[in-house]
Structures are given as C-alpha cells and as structure tokens.
Amino acid sequence: xxxAKVVQIVSTSHESFDDxxxxxxxxxxxxxxxxxxxxxxxxxxxxxxxxIISYKVTMDIAFAVESK
Numbered sequence: 033x034x035x036a037k038v039v040q041i042v043s044t045s046h047e048s049f050d051d052x053x054x055x056x057x058x059x060x061x062x063x064x065x066x067x068x069x070x071x072x073x074x075x076x077x078x079x080x081x082x083x084i085i086s087y088k089v090t091m092d093i094a095f096a097v098e099s100k
Contacts, residue, residue, distance in 0.1 A: 034096065035096070035097035035099075036068065036094045036095065036096055036097060037094070037095055037096075037097050038092045038093065038094050038095075039060075039064070039092070039093050039095075040073070040090065040091070040092050040093075041056055041059075041060055041090075041091060041093055042056075042088060042089070042090050042091075043055050043056025043059070043088070043089055043091070044086055044087065044088045044089075045086065045087050046085065046086050046087075047087070048087055049075055049077075049087045049089060051087070052087045052088060052089045053070065053072060053089050053091065056070075056089065056091060056093075057070055057093070060093050064093065064095050065095065065098070066095045066096040066098070067093055067094070067095045068094050068095055068096060069093075069094040070091050070092070070093055070094070071091060071092040071094075072089050072090070072091045073090050073091060073092060074089065074090035075087075075088075075089055076088045076089075
C-alpha cells in the first residue's frame with residue numbers, strides 16, 4: 033500500500049506566480065524527499081501604485097511516506 037503525506041507551504045517571488053511555485057518546490061525539495069505533486073490552493077499579489085510588486089502562492093506539496 034502506498035501512502036502520501038501533504039504539507040502546505042507559502043512561497044513568494046518578485047518575478048511571477050510561476051516563479052513563486054518553482055521557488056517553493058525547489059526549497060521544499062531541500063528537506064522533503066520524493067515530492068510527487070503540487071496543488072496551488074491560493075494565488076495573491078501585492079500591488080503598489082499600478083504595479084504588482086510581489087506574487088504569493090499557497091500550495092500543498094505531496095510526497096511519498098517511506099516505509100521501513
């Protein structure tokens with residue numbers, strides 16, 4: 033039987049939503065082995081004047097539970 037665990041993370045970027053997702057996955061992979069999927073659950077942006085100055089994503093990261 034295969035099990036997966038899901039953790040929620042928040043990632044930001046000054047470039048784009050896509051960059052925020054990629055940075056989040058890359059940073060999560062530093063401490064989580066076997067990431068198998070990502071589900072973005074929220075997209076927000078900070079605006080100053082008439083421009084977006086930062087992008088933020090909240091996402092669920094799924095990874096396999098290792099058995100002994």
